[in-house]
Amino acid sequence: MDWLDAMNKAIEYLEANITEKLDIEKVAKIALSSTFHFQRMYHMITGVTIAEYIRRRKLTLAAQDIISGEKIINVAYKYGYETPEAFTKAFGKMHGMSPSAARKPGANLKAYPKLSFHISIKGDKNMNYKIIDKGSFTVVGKQRRISMVDGENFKQVPEFWNDCMKDGSYEWICSKAGELGVLGVSKDFDKYKDGFIYMIGVEKIKDTLPKGYVSTNIPATTWAIFESVGALPEATHDLIRRIFTEWMPATGYQHDCAPEIEVYPKGDMYSPDYKCEIWIPVKK
Incomplete structure (x- = not known):
């Protein structure tokens, strides 16, 4: 391959x-x-x-x-x-x-081995996805810088969600949600060496933004949209890993260097049947 x-x-x-x-x-x-x-x-x-x-x-x-x-x-x-x-x-x-x-004799040292990549064939769950084109649009909400060092992003993003729920930000964002619902946006990967900016928000609204809220433009691009089924955040974390480690190598698509989006409809996010979407910007 x-x-x-x-x-x-x-x-x-x-x-x-x-x-x-x-x-x-x-x-x-x-x-x-x-x-x-x-x-x-x-x-x-x-x-x-x-x-x-x-x-x-x-x-x-x-x-x-x-x-x-x-x-x-x-x-x-x-x-x-x-x-x-x-x-x-x-x-x-x-x-x-x-x-x-x-x-000194007997010193206990640590060794980090040279990596190599191999394909592992196993019977796993299907990945339901579709490819769509969408024009540019604006997202407004709150954002935080996230570290990717040692997988910290998988801890810091849920913490950000919890903080927004505690301070009332999430309630305000939910009240402004449009057709797509509440969005989680990962962006600015190219601006930070070991991290990115994560945003919790909704599509642009006409209201004046409260203090501490920002807006960002999502460029027109082609999206691969994947369905996630399961309790958050474990279900989306697992799906994102599979997108990058299984789907992309298998299909020949590449990341198109635009923001990634999580689309969260209304419902119980901790339910094993909760359905949401992961949007990945792609190009062949």
Whole structure:
């Protein structure tokens, strides 16, 4: 499969140039993808960002070099750390000890292995989807910056929803919901290294926005719309992972670098029968 080969070639390039400054655009090109889509796909599949993968691999290899007898200061500079102090801090965070302590017999070090991608064939649930074109529209609501480091987005987004429910924002948003219902919008992936902006809102309204509310434009694009069935947030989290790790590689679609949308109709979001939609902007 072209997609699988391309992803593995990208990893081989990263490993061969592990001591060099990361050129993410070149890596994405090897993966036959846009920079944004490659980073998003990689994070969804592995659970870590490219930057985090490189950091862990460097510190794994650095530990081996130190055990082999290389000078700590040389190892620090070899793997791109500007000072030995910065290297010692990063090394300690991963391995739980200083670089000098790693030389002692019996030191318990951590190793983060080189990744490779394989296809796993299994009988899983069907993914119901449709492809539509939709013109641009505006969404208004509240937003918060979300981190993708170590999967924090899967915790921070539900926390944001809970905060909006507690402070009355969600009630106001629900009262203004139009035909689509309440929307969750993930946007600005290209503006932040390890995160994005998440927005809870509705389609544009004529009312003056209260303090703390913002508006954002959703560009005209082609959408792949997937049906999610199940209690939130687990059902949507599982579906989003499957979209990126199963559906996209199987169909040849790529992310079109526009916001992603969750469409929440009225109903009990914690019911095992609750139905909502995930909208992913796509291109062939």
